[in-house]
Amino acid sequence: MFRIVLLCCLFFLSVALAGQGVDALPVLTPRTTSFSEEDYGAGSQNWDVAQSPDGVLYVANSGGVLRYDGLNWRVLTLPGRPTVRAVAWCGDRLYVGGYGEFGYFPRSGVGLGDYVSLSARLPAREQGEEIWNIEVLAGGTVVFQSFSRLYWLRAGEEAPTVEEPGAIMLGHASGDTLLLPVTGRGVVSYLPDGAATLLPGSDPGGRAIVGLAGPAAAPLLATQDRIYRYRAGRLEPWSAEADARLSGQQINRLRIMGNGEVAVGTIAGGVYCFDAGGRLLYQLSFGAGLANNTVLALYEDRSGNLWAGLDRGLDLVVRSEPLRFYRSGGRPIGAAYAAKVYNGTFYVGTNQGLYYYSPASARFELVAGTAGQVWELRETPAGLLCGHNDGTFLVSGDRARRISERSGGWQTIPVPGDSSRLLQANYAGLSTLDIMGGAEARLEGLLSPLRYLAPTGRQNEILALHGSRGAYRVELSDDWRGIRRVDTLREPDLIRPLLARFGDTLLVQTDEGVYHYRDGALIALTHFRGVALAAGHYLLPGRAGTAEWFVVGPDRLTAYRHGTRLGAVPVRLHRDFPYLTALGPGEYLLCLEDGFAVYRPGDHAAPAHYPLQLTLAGDATDRIDYRNNDVRLAYALPVLDRGIRYRYRLRGFSDGWSEWSTRGEREFTNLEEGDYRFEVEADWYGATAQLAFTVLPPWYRTAWAYLAYALLGAGLLHLLYREHRKRLQRQARQLEAVRQRQLQRQRILARNEKLESENRRKSQELANTTLTLAKKNEMLLDLKEELARTGGNRTGQPAHKLLHLIDRNLNTEEDWAIFESHFNEVHEEFLKRLRATHPELTSGDLRLAAYLRMDLSSKEIAPLLHISVRGVENKRYRLRKKLELENNDNLNQYLQDF
Numbered sequence: 001m002f003r004i005v006l007l008c009c010l011f012f013l014s015v016a017l018a019g020q021g022v023d024a025l026p027v028l029t030p031r032t033t034s035f036s037e038e039d040y041g042a043g044s045q046n047w048d049v050a051q052s053p054d055g056v057l058y059v060a061n062s063g064g065v066l067r068y069d070g071l072n073w074r075v076l077t078l079p080g081r082p083t084v085r086a087v088a089w090c091g092d093r094l095y096v097g098g099y100g101e102f103g104y105f106p107r108s109g110v111g112l113g114d115y116v117s118l119s120a121r122l123p124a125r126e127q128g129e130e131i132w133n134i135e136v137l138a139g140g141t142v143v144f145q146s147f148s149r150l151y152w153l154r155a156g157e158e159a160p161t162v163e164e165p166g167a168i169m170l171g172h173a174s175g176d177t178l179l180l181p182v183t184g185r186g187v188v189s190y191l192p193d194g195a196a197t198l199l200p201g202s203d204p205g206g207r208a209i210v211g212l213a214g215p216a217a218a219p220l221l222a223t224q225d226r227i228y229r230y231r232a233g234r235l236e237p238w239s240a241e242a243d244a245r246l247s248g249q250q251i252n253r254l255r256i257m258g259n260g261e262v263a264v265g266t267i268a269g270g271v272y273c274f275d276a277g278g279r280l281l282y283q284l285s286f287g288a289g290l291a292n293n294t295v296l297a298l299y300e301d302r303s304g305n306l307w308a309g310l311d312r313g314l315d316l317v318v319r320s321e322p323l324r325f326y327r328s329g330g331r332p333i334g335a336a337y338a339a340k341v342y343n344g345t346f347y348v349g350t351n352q353g354l355y356y357y358s359p360a361s362a363r364f365e366l367v368a369g370t371a372g373q374v375w376e377l378r379e380t381p382a383g384l385l386c387g388h389n390d391g392t393f394l395v396s397g398d399r400a401r402r403i404s405e406r407s408g409g410w411q412t413i414p415v416p417g418d419s420s421r422l423l424q425a426n427y428a429g430l431s432t433l434d435i436m437g438g439a440e441a442r443l444e445g446l447l448s449p450l451r452y453l454a455p456t457g458r459q460n461e462i463l464a465l466h467g468s469r470g471a472y473r474v475e476l477s478d479d480w481r482g483i484r485r486v487d488t489l490r491e492p493d494l495i496r497p498l499l500a501r502f503g504d505t506l507l508v509q510t511d512e513g514v515y516h517y518r519d520g521a522l523i524a525l526t527h528f529r530g531v532a533l534a535a536g537h538y539l540l541p542g543r544a545g546t547a548e549w550f551v552v553g554p555d556r557l558t559a560y561r562h563g564t565r566l567g568a569v570p571v572r573l574h575r576d577f578p579y580l581t582a583l584g585p586g587e588y589l590l591c592l593e594d595g596f597a598v599y600r601p602g603d604h605a606a607p608a609h610y611p612l613q614l615t616l617a618g619d620a621t622d623r624i625d626y627r628n629n630d631v632r633l634a635y636a637l638p639v640l641d642r643g644i645r646y647r648y649r650l651r652g653f654s655d656g657w658s659e660w661s662t663r664g665e666r667e668f669t670n671l672e673e674g675d676y677r678f679e680v681e682a683d684w685y686g687a688t689a690q691l692a693f694t695v696l697p698p699w700y701r702t703a704w705a706y707l708a709y710a711l712l713g714a715g716l717l718h719l720l721y722r723e724h725r726k727r728l729q730r731q732a733r734q735l736e737a738v739r740q741r742q743l744q745r746q747r748i749l750a751r752n753e754k755l756e757s758e759n760r761r762k763s764q765e766l767a768n769t770t771l772t773l774a775k776k777n778e779m780l781l782d783l784k785e786e787l788a789r790t791g792g793n794r795t796g797q798p799a800h801k802l803l804h805l806i807d808r809n810l811n812t813e814e815d816w817a818i819f820e821s822h823f824n825e826v827h828e829e830f831l832k833r834l835r836a837t838h839p840e841l842t843s844g845d846l847r848l849a850a851y852l853r854m855d856l857s858s859k860e861i862a863p864l865l866h867i868s869v870r871g872v873e874n875k876r877y878r879l880r881k882k883l884e885l886e887n888n889d890n891l892n893q894y895l896q897d898f
Helices: 001-019 239-244 702-790 797-809 812-825 830-837 844-852 858-865 869-882 891-897
Strands: 029-035 047-049 057-061 065-066 073-076 084-090 093-098 099-109 133-136 141-145 150-154 160-163 171-172 177-182 184-188 196-198 211-213 221-223 227-231 236-237 252-256 261-267 270-274 280-286 294-300 306-310 313-318 323-325 337-342 345-350 354-358 363-366 375-380 383-388 391-396 400-402 413-416 419-427 430-435 439-443 451-457 461-466 471-476 482-489 498-502 505-512 515-518 519-525 538-541 548-553 558-561 564-569 580-582 588-591 596-599 613-616 629-636 646-651 665-667 674-682 688-695
Touching: 029 280, 047 306, 047 313, 057 093, 057 306, 065 084, 084 133, 084 141, 084 558, 093 133, 093 141, 133 171, 171 211, 221 252, 227 239, 227 306, 239 261, 239 270, 252 294, 261 294, 270 306, 337 375, 337 580, 345 375, 345 471, 354 400, 383 413, 383 419, 400 430, 400 439, 400 505, 413 451, 413 613, 430 451, 461 498, 461 505, 498 538, 548 564, 613 688, 629 674, 629 688, 629 812, 665 830, 830 844, 844 858, 844 869, 858 869
Parallel strands: 047 084, 047 294, 211 252
Antiparallel strands: 029 313, 029 323, 047 057, 057 065, 057 084, 065 073, 084 093, 093 099, 133 141, 141 150, 150 160, 171 177, 177 184, 184 196, 211 221, 221 227, 227 236, 252 261, 261 270, 270 280, 294 306, 306 313, 323 596, 337 345, 345 354, 354 363, 375 383, 383 391, 391 400, 413 419, 419 430, 419 451, 430 439, 451 461, 461 471, 471 482, 498 505, 505 515, 515 519, 538 548, 548 558, 558 564, 580 588, 588 596, 613 629, 629 665, 646 674, 674 688
16 A cells, blocks of 8 residues: 555656656747748849738849749849849838849739839939848838938839938838938937937947847847847947857847847857847757858748848748747757656657757757667656667666567556556557566467557457557456457558547547547547548647647648637648647647657737739730630749648639649640639638639630621521522422413313314314215216116116216315315325425325325225226325335325324
8 A cells, every 4th residue: 555655656746847847848949941042043142021911022132032922932133133132012012222223113913013213213423322221111201221322212202312321331210210320420310301310329339230120219239249228318238148149140130029039140140039138049050940140131021930031042930830849950869759758857759769858968868778769758656668669668867777678669558456557569469567566478369569559448448559550459357467359340441540539539540531439340530529530630639638639631730629720830740650748738749750849739829811812824814815725823822931732623614623732823725715713722721812714715706706697697598588589489480380381281281182182073074074975986986887887778868967967976176175175174284295295296196195194995095086996006006106115115104104
């Protein structure tokens, strides 16, 4: 019992001492970022810095004016390309000055317009001075300063006036007052109207005043090696510590920051930062934050960050974030994996060993015997436990005692009911450690390397995560000295899992997602405490009882209290072993790939909100010609102290967002004509911007072209309509003509039918007449023959008369006339054509031809001609001869065809 009480007392004492040990930390400095000549593409020396209201930074460089929007650098040059020594922003102008030239760039959209020279408006004798400083007074008056002249550009004026106060150093504007150091006299106070007053007692014994800062009533004044406070008509030493630190460093710049801290830029020692009382906070120099020790300019931007223009390069000191870093300088301690303040000593475990910080030497010292990878630091009643690649140690002061040879002490948890024993996850599985007796025993039954352990809430049950892949649900014996059962969690497939406990909630995390372990199962989470979770992000708990927790991303750490976002810092923890630990109240130590940092999430200030700048690159307008339809858009958020990622989409082309990227431009090629809207979003306080533009169609697809097409189409339709009407009319005429032809044909057919009928009738009448004549003649001939036969031997008047009467009725001429008239009605023009064709034919021949045309036989023709049948044949023969027919020609057929 006494042993347990003693252990508890020792434990609480160590905790109390640890809570008081935050002051044991080494000096920490803000994060710094260096920009070299290769980064910004201009000269090495940077003489002055200014910032526009929209957050864009402008730097006076030996190669021109540098413009930095947080993503891209651009160099602006002055006529003659002089070295630019000074820049200042006032209103909507960037004023610049250099050798023999000063003027301004006016604002134009989100950028700057063409340079306007003010020095060119001066008389020739006043030109040629080198401008080293530009100060802006509260009323808008701008003062350009060389080392012998002042050029006043008063508000509302466009031409400067010149004043020669003598040999002067760089002035300082405070409100509407210009404090100007005059060599050999002290400080002269100027008002915008030109009234000048010498501040009595402001001359530091003939030494040159190299810097002024602060209010006009009580400014700080710096010479090359000391800083004074001017007050009540005399100079007072400002800080003995500052004088000691700055002695021999050659002060070159002096600036009072917005929070009262004083920044001092030197020629030999870099940047010193003091609090308002003159106590040194930190120093930044070459190898310890700065790229160069020679400081030519100091400027505090609108976010509270400090810019240092150097003799070689430009450095940003990020003071706006509650994050401070340990800079190892010439003694690197490696990548940090664990840290602890124990008994007033600060320990940090790295991949090189266990170090403790010695305030006496102001450096980290290696704890003897602990070289190698450190995985865990844990306070115990027996001392500080160090889980190591080579075993497990108990640390006291600068000494370490090995209590276990088992390699890879990743994590330990206390055994319930026994404060002297710990359960350890190591390369070989599970072991128990007796921290008081220094004994170690391995638990058989699980041989896999284990990295994380946590009680699940069930009696004697723990969740153990494999060092590379997988997880186990382990049931231990009642005394935690043996393993009863091991269940492997097979789903999901856990690759390099991490374990985090939030009160009673156990979270298992991988690059693929976050899972809540409950009742032996892993349940995927999409939100935690109302915050959406992204793949590749890990959750870490903060100090117990504060409801603070953190999201570890690939390039930043975001702090939350409950579901409220406190802020984010651009810092990278170990991807495979993210670790942070609570120090003092509201303060956390972050283990990094190179050293460590201290983070105070509650000190986040409201970020400066700048508009996200979005432009069509080049000289493009929002109406783009179809022939130049390759569109490049540039965008940047002027947050200068951290990397910003962007995503975008082009409405009218695709409605889906792109992946997050640090690129600040996007090009679209061969866009079809139409209206587009480009939208871009930054991952810093949700800044967004959008820009609408139109790709114009080619001339043959413009509105005017379509109007012309419409008019042309209408005209064409009209012509087609007219042509259609004409065609309909032609068709109507054609149909009418066809109808008339059909009617005519019908009439002709009817007439022909009538004629044919008539012809048939006449032919029938002709045939009947002919047959009648033939019968009559045949009868008369028969009668005549009979009379001649019976009464030929008789004489008498009656017989003679009768014969005469018969001969008269056999008059062929009369018969022929009758026949011819009927024949011509039926066979019109036959006889005429035959007579015309064969003029040698006699009337008898024509008569015979007519009878043959009627297809009469010789027997039928004979009575008509009053000749015998043989006579008819003879006539036929003679007719063939006259018609010049061949022997094989058919006379009847010839006459029929004729």
